Amino acid sequence: MSSPNILTDAEPANASDRTRRMRKLAVTLLVLAGCVNYFDRAALAVGNPEIRAELGLTYSEMGLLLSAFAWSYGLAQIPAGVLVDRFGPRKALGVGMVLWSFAQIAGGLVHSLHQFLTARVALGLGESPMYIGGTRVCADWFPLKRRALPIAIFNSSSALAPALAPPILTMLMLAHGWRVMFIIAGLAGFVVAALWMIYYRAPKDAGIPAADIDEIHRDDGAAIPHVGWTQVLWLLRFPTTWGMFLGFFGVVYISWLYATWLPGYLEIARHQSIANAGIWSAIPLAAGFVGAVAGGVISDRLGRLGGIDAAGTCRLPVIVGLIVAGIATIAAVYVADLWTAIALMSLGLFAANVASSCGWALAAVIAPVNAVATLEAIQNVGGSVGGSLAPLVSGILLQHSGSFVPAFVLAGAIAFACAAIYWSMTQRRITAPT
Incomplete structure (x- = not known):
C-alpha cells in the first residue's frame, strides 16, 4: 500500500537507518488503520438497500442514518485534536480504535433506526482522532518540506478502502448478510488497535538519534506556548484557519456524496444489480485512491x-482539484452511457482526493508543529459538516425530485465555491507570537 520507492522520496538523505525504518513502519500502520x-x-x-428494506427506512431516514x-465525527474533532496534541497520537489513536471497533460490531446487532443511529454516533466518536492524529504522526516524523508525500500516502487509505470495500463487503453481505459484514469489519479494528499499541512509538521514545529529531523540526519555526482550548481560540484569530475550515467543507462534501450514495446511485439511476453496483463502484473509488497518492506526489514535485x-x-492542488471535481461530477449525471459516467466519476473522485490529500498536508506545513492536530481538527470540523450534509441533503433531494441530478449539481457548485475560498483565504502562514 505504501510503496518503499515512493516513500523514500520523502526521506532526507542523511536520516539514519533506524529513523527510516520507523518512518516506514509508522506510515504503514497508519495506512492499515485508515x-x-x-x-x-x-x-x-454498501448495505444501503438491504438495511433500508429490513428496517423499513425511507430515503430521508437512510440519509439521516x-x-x-x-455529525458526531465532526463535533468530536476539536476535542480529539486537543487530546492528540496534549497526550500524543499513540494513546489517542489507540483508544479511538478500540471504541470504533465496539461501535461497528454494535451496528451489526441493531434492530431499529434509533439503535443504529446510536451505533453510528459512537463510531464517529471513536474514529474522530484518526486522520488528525495520523497527520500529527507525519509532522512528528518528517521534516517540513517532506511531509506532504507521507501524509498523502496515509490519506490515500481514505480512498483505497472505499475502492476495496464495495466488492469485498458486497461479497461478504451476499454470502452472510449485512450484519455479519459489520461484525467482521469491527473485529478487524481490534487487530489494528493491538498492532498500533505494540509497534508505534513517537520519535523521542523510538531510540532514534537526536540529530535526526533536530533535522525533523529544523524548519518548523517556534512552537506555541499554550495548549488545550487556549490553542483553539488562538488559531481562530487567523483568516487562514477559517479558510481551511470553510474550504474543506467542499472537499469532504463531494467525496462523501460518492462514498455514501455511489452504490445506491448505480442501482437506482443506472439500474444495476447489487453485485454489479459493487463492482462498478470500485472503479471511481480506485481512481480516488490514485488521486490521494498523486496529491502528495504533485505537492512534492512542485x-x-x-x-x-x-x-x-x-x-494549488487543492484549488485545481476542487474545480476539476466539480466539473466532472456535474457532467457525470447528464451522460447517458454508463461507461462515460463511470469515467467522469472516476475523474471527479481522482481530483477530489488530490484536493483532500493536499488539504490535510496544508495544516502540517502552515502552522507550528505542536498546533498541527488542533488546526487539522478545526479544518476537519468544516469537512465533517460537509460529510454529514452530503448524504442527508442528497437523500432529501432524491426523495423529493426522484432524481440524483440535483444532488450532483449541488455538489459541483459547492466544490467551485470552496476552491474560491481556498484561493482567497489561505495565503498566509500561521506563526507563533514572538
Missing part, C-alpha cells in the same frame, strides 16, 4: 521545482 477505518464507514453505504456518523513555498505546493 483502511479498516473506512471499511467501517463504507459498510453502511448515513449522515449520523459525520516543492522540488522551487519558487513555491511549502504551503503553496499544497494550496
